[in-house]
Amino acid sequence: MMTTRRRLFVSFGIGAVLMLGVSGLRHVAHAQTAPEAAAPAAAAPAAPVPDPTGDNTGTASDVAVKDAKSPTLPEVMATVGHNKVAINIVWTLFTGFLVMFMQAGFALVETGFCRAKNAAHTMAMNFMVYGIGMMGYWICGFALQMGGVGAVAALGGTPPLTHEFTVTLLGHPFGLFGTKGFFLGPDVYDVGVFALFLFQMVFMDTTATIPTGAMAERWKWSSFVIYGFFISMFTYPIFGNWVWGGGWLSQLGANFGLGHGHVDFAGSSVVHMVGGVAALAGAMVLGPRIGKYTKDGKPVAIPGHHIPMALLGTFILAFGWFGFNPGSTLAGGDMRIAVVAVNTMLASAAGAVTAMIYMMARFGKPDPSMMANGMLAGLVAITAPCAFVTAPASVLIGVIAGVLVCWSVFFVEGTLKVDDPVGAISVHGVNGAWGVLSLGLFADGVYGDGWNGVPGKVTGLFYGAPKQFLAECIGVVVCFAWTFVTIYVFFKVLDVLVGNRVSAETEMAGLDLPEVGALAYPEFVLSPGTIGSYEPPPAPAPAPAGAPAVARVSAT
């Protein structure tokens, strides 16, 4: 009975599909014949000719002039200028979109390196830091950072961003923070400013999401939310102002003759080192996860639950970096972007390969989590120097980053006893510092004429300009001091006010349900491992001879 009925339905269905298909074909046939039939009637205007090669698309007729027969030079100049800035704004927006997608990369890397019981919580932090950070940056972060940047010529001059709060020390002006652009109000209602806002916003959010990895698996949600506002409204924008907004670190060259001042092309210090140092301060205040260290202080490995996820996230980050670094020209018309992009990918490859070789040589296997850290370390390191160095120097910078990140992971975990589940401190903090220092060493003096208001090109120590290296060193020290102090004090105060860490019960059970109200994997029963218990498992007593040797434990 059932089968006959089903057969009936099937044949009816096939019939219906066939009929639809036939009527569709007839529609197509109509559509094809119709214009031909209509053509003779409307013969007067020439039929538009398609241009499959593009040779005839975009001609003089596309330039708006009063009299097509005698275009004036100012008219042509206006169009050229408009197009130049248009290319730059499209470039800045497009690369900003790529950087926005790096949030997805961070989410996957951090979640993959965490345990399954905390996957929804880790993912949710990475998700919400985008929104929280953006609100904070819109309220005051952007104004504090870029409100006094002055004219960004590539984006048409950004005329309204003109107010920098400045103090005079040692007879020189020290820019401290900007004061225009709060809430993107009517006084900065300008296309150039909006393009700059989008680009700077996604950079800030990169910083904001770095500590969520180092502090994962034990961070209280309410504390995380307040942190999201704090870093986007205060710590990040102020340091960003000092380097990119016309502030005092960028003035070190003009004021004290230290090269071009602290130069950081795309943010090894401004974005990554701030994020990495904030991660260090946060992870120190939080303390290690339960079970991370044995009683005598030996670190215990807590493997991530989803290595493919973490590696996919790493690839997404590497892809987003093609927006991060080349986009930092803020100008598609600056063809140095080709050098920037190639240097970026070379350093990422060198970092991944070196970390892999190092781990294989030392432990016998190429630990996928360290391959991922190695690639990211290379990317972080090349972020500052990518526009100023040669290809071989980029590879060398990546090679050093790949080893440095391994050493740093062991140092942070084994010596500092700071628990960083994803390696954020080593990838972003340590290699962020290495990135700006490497700029001070390897900048080859062919690019960056007039950078930070200093005539001449950006040149490093190995090319005869030791003062540039000194400016980079000052930038590193200031970045560490500013970020560590503000974030450490912030978390210490927050510890008293709302608390930073979940209860031990919550941590053992997993943060997913207690903290965010949803399990990442509700359909799976997760088997508890031997890792993450209060105490390391007691040493098993030697089995008496003849006793059954297999103690079976059913999977729960």
Add this chain to the structure above:
Amino acid sequence: MKKIEAIVRPHLLEAVKNALQEVGVVGMTISEVKGFGRQKGHAETYRGSEYKVELVPKVKIEVALPAELVEAAMEAVLKTAKTGKFGDGKVFVTSLDDVVRIRTGEHGEQAL
């Protein structure tokens, strides 16, 4: 009637299952289990730190069968599940008091 419980390496499940079917076993239940024996698992490194994989994943095959098939079934398991290295697993044989086929209510060897 006897019951065989074989704890074997997961990747050898297919071979063990086929060998059991060849000697006339008509049904089985398998489950994913974890456990350890005398070696107490093994050590791995992750990000430079060592950790012990103490509970090693295994597959447990449970088979109920007439007593006269036990020898052949045991042979089949030993032949297919053995690699000669630590961690090959164990086979437990126990007596079965009764078996009931739920659908028909049959008892004993009828129900196997």
